[in-house]
Structures are given as C-alpha cells and as structure tokens.
Amino acid sequence: MLRASIDIGSNTILLLVCRQRDHAWEEILNESEVTALGLDVDKNQKFHPQSVEDSFNALRKYHRLVTGFSMKPEEVIVTATEASRVATDSPAFFKKVKEELGFNIQIINAKGEAYYTAFGVCSSTELPETITVMDIGGASTELINVTTSPFAVRETISLPAGSVRCTEWLKQGQFESKMQTLFESFDFSIYKTEHLICVAGSMTTLGAMIKGLKTFNAQDVDRSIISLEAFKKFISKLEKQNTDQLSQDYPVLGKRAKTIKAGALLGLSVGEKLGVKSFEISTKGLRYGTLFSGGINNEFKQL
The missing domain is CATH 3.30.420.150 (Exopolyphosphatase. Domain 2)
Structure with a gap:
C-alpha cells in the first residue's frame, strides 16, 4: 500500500511518499521546494503573489509525481501551518488548488502541528x-x-x-x-x-x-x-x-x-x-507524523 503526505509550510512545501511493507513504512520519495509562502504575511495578512505562484507550481509538480504512482490527489494527506493560519486569502488559494489539482488541504492548528511533528520524530x-x-x-x-x-x-x-x-x-x-x-x-x-x-x-x-x-x-x-x-x-x-x-x-x-x-x-x-x-x-517531522497516522484528527483541524 502506498501513502503520501504534503506539508505546506511557511517556507517550504514537502512531499513524502511511502510504501507499507510488513507493518513498516518504506520511504520511496521525499521532495522539497522552497516557496516562502510566509513572506510578508505579518505585514499584509495575505500571501505574496510570487510565493503563491511558486507554491502552486510546487503542488503541480507533486500532483504529477503522486499520480505517477497511480495515487489519487484526494487521497494525499495535505496540511498547512502558520502562514496559512494567518493569511486571509489562504481559503481562496486552497480552493483553487482543490479545483485544479484535486488536493484537499487542511489547515491544522498549532496543537496539531506540534503533535504530528513529534509523532513523526518518535515513530522513526x-x-x-x-x-x-x-x-x-x-x-x-x-x-x-x-x-x-x-x-x-x-x-x-x-x-x-x-x-x-x-x-x-x-x-x-x-x-x-x-x-x-x-x-x-x-x-x-x-x-x-x-x-x-x-x-x-x-x-x-x-x-x-x-x-x-x-x-x-x-x-x-x-x-x-x-x-x-x-x-x-x-x-x-x-x-x-x-x-x-x-x-x-x-x-x-x-x-x-x-x-x-x-x-x-x-x-x-x-x-x-x-x-x-x-x-x-532529526530529518523526520510533520509530514512523517501525518503519513504514519493516516489522517488528521478533528481536534487538530483549524476551524
């Protein structure tokens, strides 16, 4: 069984794809793209246009990669963190991503970010x-x-x-x-x-x-x-x-x-x-924690 997770952070967007073998997860793909999505968010309360473009291009690349493994985009566990919690235009951007690429992006709260990061570290x-x-x-x-x-x-x-x-x-x-x-x-x-x-x-x-x-x-x-x-x-x-x-x-x-x-x-x-x-x-972290967990608990979802 294949499983994939994407971590949309405030500086990078990360993709992890693993295969389950004998009750363990084998890493088969690990990608990183620096997109600076959090650039000027404090000042403007919105994403920087260049960061939005770079982030969308990174997600489009990841769409190509995961579908190349015959995975459906909606099955990928995709989380977004602090910059997305702050930016007022994150819902509009994530709606565009959903409509054009099929990824369901879940903004997680700080408690969830901490939980899945630590879980990724401790599970490894x-x-x-x-x-x-x-x-x-x-x-x-x-x-x-x-x-x-x-x-x-x-x-x-x-x-x-x-x-x-x-x-x-x-x-x-x-x-x-x-x-x-x-x-x-x-x-x-x-x-x-x-x-x-x-x-x-x-x-x-x-x-x-x-x-x-x-x-x-x-x-x-x-x-x-x-x-x-x-x-x-x-x-x-x-x-x-x-x-x-x-x-x-x-x-x-x-x-x-x-x-x-x-x-x-x-x-x-x-x-x-x-x-x-x-x-x-530790090179492990949030994307490992969400992948190993298989999804996001409701208590960790940003309302």
Missing part, C-alpha cells in the same frame, strides 16, 4: 523516555515536550518566530527585541533540556552545512549531534557572509540562503534559553 527511532523537540518553521517555532513510550505530548507552545519572520526582523533591526519579548511572554521551564531534538529545514540544512555536504543527504544528517559551542562558532562565521557568499560556499542551501542566518540565530537563541548543551538533528 528509539529515544529517551522524555524529550523536547524544536521545530523551526518559516513563520513559527514549536517547542514540544514529549513522553516517547507510550507516545504523548505533555506540553507545547508555538512561538510566532520562524526563519522567514526572523529574516524580516533582522532587516528591521528588531530581532533581539522581538526575541526578548517572546521570551518574556512564555513559561519555558518544562522545555529546559541539555539535549534538544531539532527538526525542519533550517536546522537540518545547518546540520548539512556543518558536515560540509554539497547536496542534502538525509541519511548523513539524521541523528547527527552538534554541540552548542560548535553551533555558536559556525553562526559567527555565517554572520560575516552575505547571501551570495553563502550560496557559493554552501551549495546545499539553495533558496534557503536568504533565510538561513535568521533560522540559525533563532535556533541559537532558543537553545540558550533552554540551557541546551547539544542539538540532535
């Missing part, structure tokens, strides 16, 4: 009994405190800060003040940990960069460990480079070259707030 490997997961997206960052066996989300918070949002804050000279306001607005005590599990594009890409990879290879990045001190030294190096230099020195970045500094600084800021000594990179 053995982990300690209690962990904290950090998911840096384009427009939000989820912190999720989890018991792994049996799986349960104990607590979660959604910080309105992601790699795309923070890129704008850096341009405006507001990053430090915005982060300070966030840190004063939430109770982080339950999330404090010396070892933080990190998912999603910014941290997985940074993991690949630190390893010196020219192209992204999930097997090389998954479960890699980065000390906080090594992470800080790497960020200091990044801060001295502009976007063109980053693209040249780190071809693995692709379109993420525009947002990687902000994603890195965000990860460092949260890590220091939590008392982290090391980061563990």
Whole structure:
C-alpha cells in the first residue's frame, strides 16, 4: 500500500511518499521546494503573489509525481501551518488548488502541528523516555515536550518566530527585541533540556552545512549531534557572509540562503534559553507524523 503526505509550510512545501511493507513504512520519495509562502504575511495578512505562484507550481509538480504512482490527489494527506493560519486569502488559494489539482488541504492548528511533528520524530527511532523537540518553521517555532513510550505530548507552545519572520526582523533591526519579548511572554521551564531534538529545514540544512555536504543527504544528517559551542562558532562565521557568499560556499542551501542566518540565530537563541548543551538533528517531522497516522484528527483541524 502506498501513502503520501504534503506539508505546506511557511517556507517550504514537502512531499513524502511511502510504501507499507510488513507493518513498516518504506520511504520511496521525499521532495522539497522552497516557496516562502510566509513572506510578508505579518505585514499584509495575505500571501505574496510570487510565493503563491511558486507554491502552486510546487503542488503541480507533486500532483504529477503522486499520480505517477497511480495515487489519487484526494487521497494525499495535505496540511498547512502558520502562514496559512494567518493569511486571509489562504481559503481562496486552497480552493483553487482543490479545483485544479484535486488536493484537499487542511489547515491544522498549532496543537496539531506540534503533535504530528513529534509523532513523526518518535515513530522513526528509539529515544529517551522524555524529550523536547524544536521545530523551526518559516513563520513559527514549536517547542514540544514529549513522553516517547507510550507516545504523548505533555506540553507545547508555538512561538510566532520562524526563519522567514526572523529574516524580516533582522532587516528591521528588531530581532533581539522581538526575541526578548517572546521570551518574556512564555513559561519555558518544562522545555529546559541539555539535549534538544531539532527538526525542519533550517536546522537540518545547518546540520548539512556543518558536515560540509554539497547536496542534502538525509541519511548523513539524521541523528547527527552538534554541540552548542560548535553551533555558536559556525553562526559567527555565517554572520560575516552575505547571501551570495553563502550560496557559493554552501551549495546545499539553495533558496534557503536568504533565510538561513535568521533560522540559525533563532535556533541559537532558543537553545540558550533552554540551557541546551547539544542539538540532535532529526530529518523526520510533520509530514512523517501525518503519513504514519493516516489522517488528521478533528481536534487538530483549524476551524
């Protein structure tokens, strides 16, 4: 049996296709397209026209891929997250996608985003009994405190800060003040940990960069460990480079070259707030959680 999931995030749109064999899921296709759907959403409360075009083109590509496996578009589990929760024109865009491509897009709430992200991580490997997961997206960052066996989300918070949002804050000279306001607005005590599990594009890409990879290879990045001190030294190096230099020195970045500094600084800021000594990179996350679950529970659907 084949099953597919699509994660429409605030910076990337991701496709995962798996085949079930002997009660386990075998990954057969994993695609990523950077479309920056969350660009300027805070300012305009609407999607940027270029981001809409790029996102539709990515979904059209994914339509071609899934139908190539003889799968029906309406059977694909498609979720959308923070940027789609904020943008007032997301219903109109998703209606167009439904009519022209057949994908049924479900906007999920922050609680659902946290649940399926953590479930994807915990379903893929053995982990300690209690962990904290950090998911840096384009427009939000989820912190999720989890018991792994049996799986349960104990607590979660959604910080309105992601790699795309923070890129704008850096341009405006507001990053430090915005982060300070966030840190004063939430109770982080339950999330404090010396070892933080990190998912999603910014941290997985940074993991690949630190390893010196020219192209992204999930097997090389998954479960890699980065000390906080090594992470800080790497960020200091990044801060001295502009976007063109980053693209040249780190071809693995692709379109993420525009947002990687902000994603890195965000990860460092949260890590220091939590008392982290090391980061563990996981290439699993939301699309794995929804695929393994087989659908979206009603309690996680945005009304």
